Amino acid sequence: MIWVETLINGALLGGLYALLGIGLALVFGVMRVVNIAHGEFMVLSAFCAVLLANLCPSVPPLLMLIPVIALSFAVGWIYQAVIVNRVIKSPDPLAPLLLTFGVSVILRNVMVEVFGADVRSLQVGELSRASLEIAGLNIGIMPLLTLVLAALLFMALQLILRHTEFGRIVRATADRRDIVRLSGVKPDRVYNYVMGLSLALGAIGGVLLAVRSSFTPFSGAERLLIAFEVVVLGGLGSFWGALLGGIALGMAQLIGLKIDPNAGLLYAHLLFFIMLLIRPSGLVSSKG
Amino acid sequence: MPTRTILAASGLVLAAVIAGAPFVLNEGILRLATECLLLLTMAQMWNLLAGYAGLVSLGHQVFIAFGAYALFLTSGWLEVTPIWVLPVAPVVAAVVAAIIAVPLFRLREAYFSIAMWVFAEIIGAFTMKSQAVGGTSGLPLPTSKLIDFDWFEPTMFWLAGALTLGTIAALYKLMISSFGLGLMSVRDNDLAAMSVGVDVRHNRFVAFVLSAAGCGLAGALSFMGNLYIAPLAAFDVNWSVYMMFIVIIGGIGTLEGPILGVIIFFGLRELMTGPLGLSGGWYLVGLGVIAVIVMMVAPRGIWPALRDRLGIRLLDVQRTSPRPAVVLPSASQQIAG
Numbered sequence: 001m002i003w004v005e006t007l008i009n010g011a012l013l014g015g016l017y018a019l020l021g022i023g024l025a026l027v028f029g030v031m032r033v034v035n036i037a038h039g040e041f042m043v044l045s046a047f048c049a050v051l052l053a054n055l056c057p058s059v060p061p062l063l064m065l066i067p068v069i070a071l072s073f074a075v076g077w078i079y080q081a082v083i084v085n086r087v088i089k090s091p092d093p094l095a096p097l098l099l100t101f102g103v104s105v106i107l108r109n110v111m112v113e114v115f116g117a118d119v120r121s122l123q124v125g126e127l128s129r130a131s132l133e134i135a136g137l138n139i140g141i142m143p144l145l146t147l148v149l150a151a152l153l154f155m156a157l158q159l160i161l162r163h164t165e166f167g168r169i170v171r172a173t174a175d176r177r178d179i180v181r182l183s184g185v186k187p188d189r190v191y192n193y194v195m196g197l198s199l200a201l202g203a204i205g206g207v208l209l210a211v212r213s214s215f216t217p218f219s220g221a222e223r224l225l226i227a228f229e230v231v232v233l234g235g236l237g238s239f240w241g242a243l244l245g246g247i248a249l250g251m252a253q254l255i256g257l258k259i260d261p262n263a264g265l266l267y268a269h270l271l272f273f274i275m276l277l278i279r280p281s282g283l284v285s286s287k288g
Numbered sequence: 289m290p291t292r293t294i295l296a297a298s299g300l301v302l303a304a305v306i307a308g309a310p311f312v313l314n315e316g317i318l319r320l321a322t323e324c325l326l327l328l329t330m331a332q333m334w335n336l337l338a339g340y341a342g343l344v345s346l347g348h349q350v351f352i353a354f355g356a357y358a359l360f361l362t363s364g365w366l367e368v369t370p371i372w373v374l375p376v377a378p379v380v381a382a383v384v385a386a387i388i389a390v391p392l393f394r395l396r397e398a399y400f401s402i403a404m405w406v407f408a409e410i411i412g413a414f415t416m417k418s419q420a421v422g423g424t425s426g427l428p429l430p431t432s433k434l435i436d437f438d439w440f441e442p443t444m445f446w447l448a449g450a451l452t453l454g455t456i457a458a459l460y461k462l463m464i465s466s467f468g469l470g471l472m473s474v475r476d477n478d479l480a481a482m483s484v485g486v487d488v489r490h491n492r493f494v495a496f497v498l499s500a501a502g503c504g505l506a507g508a509l510s511f512m513g514n515l516y517i518a519p520l521a522a523f524d525v526n527w528s529v530y531m532m533f534i535v536i537i538g539g540i541g542t543l544e545g546p547i548l549g550v551i552i553f554f555g556l557r558e559l560m561t562g563p564l565g566l567s568g569g570w571y572l573v574g575l576g577v578i579a580v581i582v583m584m585v586a587p588r589g590i591w592p593a594l595r596d597r598l599g600i601r602l603l604d605v606q607r608t609s610p611r612p613a614v615v616l617p618s619a620s621q622q623i624a625g
Contacts, residue, residue: 034398036346086584094344097398098536099583101346105529106576109569221525223411228402266413269406276403277391 003258005137010254012140014247015147016212019205020223021230021242022154023198028231030174030194031088033096037079037104039201039224040204044107045072046215047115049123049207061124065207069200076199079103080192088191104220111217128211146208150246153201154239170194183205202227220266229272295460299453306449310442316440322513324554325448326506327530329455331538331546334503334531336459339541340471342478343494345395347404347504350411351381353522355504356511357421364430370512371443374505381504385497393489393496405525412523426518444513451509455502459543471495475541521527529572533579539589548591552578 024038049068053061083103087095130141161167169190172180177187209215209223226249232246249268256267310318330352338344355377363370371524388407395403416424473481474488482488507527512516534553539545553575560571586593 026397034402036402083580083584087587090587092587093397094338094342095583095587097344097401099580100534101529101532102576102580102583103535105533106573106580109572109576113567113569113573222404224400225406229406232399260417262417264413266410269410269413272392272406273403273410276395 010251013144014250015150018243019245023201024227025231027198031271039220040107046204046208046210072203073196073200075194081193122210276277321450325452328550329506331534333499337499345404347408349527350408351500351503352507355508359508377508378501378505382501385500393458429515539591545591
């Protein structure tokens with residue numbers, strides 16, 4: 001019974017991990033850039049939520065998600081417009097990778113100096129401890145809500161990309177950035193919105209993860225690796241694949257923690273690496 | 289060739305300077321110089337992989353750690369002075385690289401970079417769990433009592449100096465050989481390189497293994513100088529950050545770039561943490577800002593931009609194409625670009 005509970009909790013944690021991955025996948029799918037600073041931006045949004053929650057103690061902390069998402073969208077838009085767009089046209093595929101890595105180092109150390117290296121978390125009071133009992137299993141409300149939210153967000157994102165004009169423009173830009181210009185689309189502008197959306201999604205994941213577990217300015221690397229593993233395991237371009245990848249990683253982590261209490265993310269990393277060994281072709285398959 | 293003679297002469301002068309330096313410099317400066325030289329070697333190794341083979345590794349700290357742990361453990365088992373077991377470090381790092389290359393080389397670009405990082409995290413986590421290698425608290429150098437401490441700092445400096453000069457000379461030799469030409473052709477256009485028969489996979493594999501071996505040796509020397517190794521220091525992602533920033537700022541894909549990069553790296557560090565009294569965090573922020581600006585303004589780094597402006601050629605391995613009889617404007621542009 002305890003194992004079933006572990007598996008279910010792992011699946012619920014996976015919903016959160018999928019949220020971490022989806023922003024990274026979106027940016028990669030559209031502009032072929034792995035934004036190494038994604039994890040640091042998530043931690044930054046968690047810091048913002050904690051700061052806001054301390055400023056207005058009467059407001060429920062989870063409502064802070066709304067201003068944080070808006071802020072993250074703006075930050076993403078500016079980040080893309082000012083920094084990333086400048087190297088995206090470079091013929092060297094390594095340039096955006098190195099640039100975003102540089103940005104992640106800057107952000108991490110600014111956060112260390114400004115917020116200090118202490119361990120923090122976002123307190124949501126009763127909600128974080130509340131749980132449902134279904135057929136003898138204890139299931140936390142907060143993780144359940146997170147998984148539902150992740151599924152809803154994925155559906156919304158899919159609908160937007162499939163059926164709206166914005167979605168069509170984004171997909172067209174992802175396919176042929178040179179050709180969409182003929183229809184009057186400015187790829188750089190599209191990229192700005194996509195990065196904004198990506199960081200807004202990252203902010204949701206970052207804040208919810210800050211509720212679940214504590215974080216420090218150094219947590220960005222961990223979050224980036226999880227996000228990346230989710231994307232690679234799930235296969236690129238597939239939102240539902242990302243959800244599955246997240247669930248697999250969440251289960252691996254919680255089963256690992258049951259066997260070996262101080263394993264941290266080791267078993268999630270191992271699962272990723274073993275998958276890399278046994279089915280590499282599926283892993284690197286990409287959307288056209 | 290006169291350039292070769294000049295290079296050989298300046299190499300000899302540098303070797304003489306390195307040999308004599310410990311008799312002039314005090315211990316603090318000597319330690320700093322050793323650190324500079326080791327980091328320069330690591331940066332050159334990272335540059336070999338990123339600048340010439342087109343593979344960006346964000347997990348190169350794993351080879352530093354493998355080299356260092358190999359030295360500490362073997363020295364303890366054999367109970368000999370650590371200097372004599374130094375060759376173990378590059379061998380272990382190279383073997384690990386050769387094995388890990390098999391799955392990793394199926395991945396491209398960013399996938400390779402991050403998978404390397406995940407690999408480093410996994411090995412780091414196992415190291416912290418394994419009591420045989422000291423767990424989270426790490427290991428002191430078991431044979432430190434065999435070291436002659438009167439000559440320890442100078443010896444470390446000489447070893448680091450020899451390693452650096454040797455690395456640069458070897459890389460220069462490598463880059464003017466057909467292997468180097470093959471590597472550079474792959475970097476510039478892998479499709480065209482393959483069509484003239486360059487074995488891309490093999491070249492990348494050799495560059496990867498060499499780069500790991502160099503980092504293993506430099507890492508072993510670095511931790512030998514500390515007489516202590518702990519997993520958090522050995523598997524620190526900042527090793528990759530330093531190597532990358534030095535290469536990016538100085539000039540990726542050139543042999544001189546990392547030298548300039550190391551000068552800026554340490555100059556900025558001594559300035560910011562010394563007279564300006566700022567913390568290490570702000571120093572990394574400053575370095576990151578410089579790196580990001582360089583990437584946006586001069587994507588190939590400072591050295592290539594300077595070289596083109598001043599027309600200086602030092603360790604240049606660039607070949608000039610044979611001049612065509614009539615140079616059309618468009619053709620000359622292509623050659624320049």
